[in-house]
Amino acid sequence: MKQQSTNSSSQWNKTRFSSRIGIEYPIIQGPLGGLSTQRLTATVSNFGGLGSFGAHGLTPSAIKDVIDEIRALTSKPFAINLWVSMExxxxxxxxxxxxxxxxxxxxxxxxxxxxxxxxxxxxxPIKFEDQVRVLLDAKVPVFSFIVGVPPREILDECRAQKILTIGTATTPDEAIVLEQADVDIIVASGFEAGGHRGSFLFPAEESLTGTFSLVPQVADAVSVPVIAAGGIADARGIVAAFALGAEGVQIGTAFLACDESGAxxxxxxxxxxxxxxxxxxxxxxxxxxxxxxxxxxxxxxxxxxxxxxxxxxxxxxxxxxxxxxxxxxxxxxxxxxxxxxxxxxRQTDATALLQTLTSEVSAMADRVLSWNRHPDSQSLR
Structure with a gap:
């Protein structure tokens, strides 16, 4: 795994992931399925994270409306999430x-x-190909997905349109398949996560690897940036994810508790x-x-x-x-x-949640993350 090194603890947020997406903080708000909202997505993006909207249950025309509404609320990068396998x-x-x-x-x-x-x-049925066509035509900044790998022609068009792709893996083998498909970023989703995790090589019941075990294995198996997901709800979880080899985190339930969500x-x-x-x-x-x-x-x-x-x-x-x-x-x-x-x-306001997370991680960075910069350390490199 190749992780961007930093010169000071205040730069914990400068990773390949945050640089590639063009965001200030390597924090993804989980797509939240049918409980995401345009307001929450925009709030997270405006703060400097990556807001996401789970659109898998929407018709193509409804997805177009959602994208337009998000763009009316933010000029920052955001992600639209779909399910490759729809049935x-x-x-x-x-x-x-x-x-x-x-x-x-x-x-x-x-x-x-x-x-x-x-x-x-x-x-x-609603066809995945019809949904993703809307994303391509709208040139969304980021296309994230679970439950499989999109067809090669879709990923090729994403690259041509400069749309970054984020795939989800629940096992190291799934992460390898995603990297072989030239997916830009991989979310390693541990079984602690709420909702659906999106296993696709084997049944979900056979893919129940915890975040603490999954993230370092995926980080060792692929060269693209890895995002940790599952059971991360506070600064301690973020710091632990970085120690395990992640270059960002995806948080779902803590954002679900906020007033801006659709819960x-x-x-x-x-x-x-x-x-x-x-x-x-x-x-x-x-x-x-x-x-x-x-x-x-x-x-x-x-x-x-x-x-x-x-x-x-x-x-x-x-x-x-x-x-x-x-x-x-x-x-x-x-x-x-x-x-x-x-x-x-703890938080009911998404901005307050992000302020707490980023400030507490910065405060913990000297104490917990500094070992990563020791010249003799071979970990996380």
Whole structure:
């Protein structure tokens, strides 16, 4: 791994990643899936980090509107995040009988909350290629992605358009594949992360490597800048990530707790009041393995014998209950996405969070990071 050296602790933020993107601080705000907002993205970018917007569930026309709105709020670099793999096997052939079986564990809750049971509707896919076409035409500064590697022609056009690419790896082997595809920057996402991590070479259940183990292995395996993600919520996590070989960090849950995010008040409250101490992995929320706060919904959907529809059909199905639960202010029946360090979240304002992170890392740099500059040290080089 080749990491840019620094001459003083105050320069901790000067890495190949921050230089390549053109930002002041090597901090990415996690895309947050359907809970990202234009306001949060712009706030992080305006501060000097890299704001991100998770657009995988949006139509191409909606993505174009999002990009226009972000550009109206910031002139700084930002990232749009997509999922390369938009559906799981069986999504297009799944029928009404499977729908009814998967609806069964939700039906009682929907009735109890005063809702009407949804009816089966054939799946209408959104194509990744159509989504990414909007990004290319708009010449977004950064295109980030999970769950695979885009086709070669897309990556070639990104390079021609000077659009930087950030791919996500959950194993060292995935990182190697991303570098071989000439992806510019790689996020090493540990299993502590909230939401979906985006494994693509092997099933997510077989790719559960923790951040502390994953980051140094990925840093040793590739030559491009590595970003640490998963369980990073404060300055200690950032410093640890740099010590492990990262040149930046991606933070999700701590930004999810901020007022600027698209998370509901109930969701933010769960993160900020110590109720997110127990998290768990489930396919029940969307059909793909993801981490959220342990609550009644997660536990019920994880019970043996519960039938889960392929992604994204399960996501569409569960949304019927979650919308009602939100209206009835019942957090036990919500998808409360959160990583394992959720209880470290303290800030409700994104700018204040960034100010705290950057100032505390700078204060810790002399004490913790100075060893990296010792002439006899071979680590992190």
């Amino acid at each position: 799981d096997e069986g999504a297009r052939s799944s029928g009404s009988e499977a729908f009814s079986r998967s609806l069964a564990p939700l039906a009682g809750h929907i009735h109890a909350l005063g809702g009407t049971l949804p009816t089966f509707k054939p799946y209408v 509901s008040a109930l969701h933010r409250n769960a993160i900020l009041t110590g109720k997110a101490g127990r998290t768990g992995l489930t396919k029940g929320f969307t059909g793909r393995l993801a981490r959220g706060v342990q609550n009644q919904l997660l536990e019920e959907l994880n019970r043996p014998g519960v039938e889960i529809l392929p992604y994204p059909l399960q996501r569409f199905l569960v949304r019927n209950l979650v919308t009602l639960a939100e209206e009835n202010r019942n957090p036990e029946l919500l998808q409360l996405w959160a990583g394992q360090s959720a209880n470290l979240s």
